[in-house]
Amino acid sequence: VQLQASGGGLVQSGGSLRLSCVVSGFSLADFAIGWFRQAPGKEREGVSCISSGDDNTYYAGSVKGRFRISRDNAKNTVYLQMNSLKPEDTATYYCATDPVFGIESLMERFCAMPNRLDAWGQGTLVTVSS
DSSP states (O other): OEEEEEOOEEEETTOOEEEEEEEESSOTTTSOEEEEEEOTTSOOEEEEEEOSSSOOEEEOTTTTTTEEEEEETTTTEEEEEEOSOOGGGOEEEEEEEOTTGGGOOOHHHHHTOGGGOOEEOOOEEEEEEO
């Protein structure tokens, strides 16, 4: 199982970025997948997660209404569209899943368990300047 995240960069406050995570070794149609972030000195947190079958989604309160997660099963790629970025969104963003916990159907629960997930991308840095 491999995950390859990309799309990070430096953007001004109010700007937009789209992160991509290409997965290989498993089908996105089979497991939930999520975006997590970790800022310096802070714990890793769930940003947004999407279920495998019915596209149930979860967003952290701090990003709701600004970020949108989507999935293209044909390309085995999950995206995170980030709009109205704020300096507090600055972090390294990771995509992650797990062959056991990825069958979770409640995305709020899946997003709350980064320490249990076994498959992680390498991370992509997002820096938002004020």
